[in-house]
Amino acid sequence: MQVHVADHPLISHKLTLLRDETTDSPTFRRLADELVTLLAYEATREVRVEPIDVKTPVAMARGVRLSDPRPLVVPILRAGLGMLEGMQRLLPTAEVGFLGMVRNEETFDPVTYAERLPDDLTGRQCYVLDPMLATGGSLAAAIHFLVKRGADHITAVTLLAAPEGVARIEAELESIGVPVTLVTAGLDERLNELGYIVPGLGDAGDRLYGVVG
Ligand SMILES: O=P(O)(O)OC[C@H]1O[C@H](OP(=O)(O)OP(=O)(O)O)[C@H](O)[C@@H]1O
Numbered sequence: 293m294q295v296h297v298a299d300h301p302l303i304s305h306k307l308t309l310l311r312d313e314t315t316d317s318p319t320f321r322r323l324a325d326e327l328v329t330l331l332a333y334e335a336t337r338e339v340r341v342e343p344i345d346v347k348t349p350v351a352m353a354r355g356v357r358l359s360d361p362r363p364l365v366v367p368i369l370r371a372g373l374g375m376l377e378g379m380q381r382l383l384p385t386a387e388v389g390f391l392g393m394v395r396n397e398e399t400f401d402p403v404t405y406a407e408r409l410p411d412d413l414t415g416r417q418c419y420v421l422d423p424m425l426a427t428g429g430s431l432a433a434a435i436h437f438l439v440k441r442g443a444d445h446i447t448a449v450t451l452l453a454a455p456e457g458v459a460r461i462e463a464e465l466e467s468i469g470v471p472v473t474l475v476t477a478g479l480d481e482r483l484n485e486l487g488y489i490v491p492g493l494g495d496a497g498d499r500l501y502g503v504v505g
């Protein structure tokens with residue numbers, strides 16, 4: 293898997309504020325949104341385009357436009373929803389599909405409670421959004437959903453990733469069978485015994501939207 297850890301002082305600055313436990317929910321949402329827009333630039337480096345000609349006020353010019361079919365952006369609910377607008381700012385014409393997943397707190401296995409994806413993703417580039425790649429269970433499950441429908445190019449965009457999660461996706465790449473790229477604002481040290489990223493930022497969903505039972 294190609295792993296791009298963002299190396300930019302503005303991204304590091306915003307990520308540091310995001311980690312801070314005193315950062316409130318409205319600020320956390322704004323920072324997550326800003327971070328995704330910065331990450332989207334790197335994440336879309338291989339977005340497919342086709343040549344077109346355009347008439348400027350002066351002359352004809354050769355340019356490009358996004359190819360059809362348009363990319364599909366898939367936020368993993370809940371926390372991934374906090375990254376959607378930031379991504380759409382750069383890819384306004386992308387389609388959006390949804391996956392709802394929650395981790396079992398004891399086994400860390402993802403439970404899928406919602407799925408709204410196009411049936412046929414043949415030839416589609418897909419961008420999966422989830423702030424946290426911890427054990428990698430949720431991202432692996434999301435990738436399998438997309439590949440089963442025919443997606444042939446997947447980019448995951450995260451705010452933080454743990455080495456354990458990266459290793460898991462790498463180990464599953466053979467069964468995944470399509471190239472996967474990870475673009476993340478930070479790669480942290482490890483997971484703790486509760487499956488949280490260390491030092492991390494806590495529970496991204498709770499920090500974005502509040503604690504639900
Ligand atoms: O890599 P993993 O070990 O699978 O963990 C990461 C997942 O955990 C979090 O979601 P959570 O289950 O807390 O759901 P939420 O977004 O509703 O808070 C996070 O947003 C990822 O989806």
Ligand SMILES: O=c1cc[nH]c(=O)[nH]1
Nearest residue numbers: 426488489494495496
């Ligand atoms: O650190 C973590 C791990 C999983 N999910 C989160 O929201 N945070």
Ligand SMILES: [Mg+2]
Nearest residue numbers: 495496497498
């Ligand atoms: Mg959560």
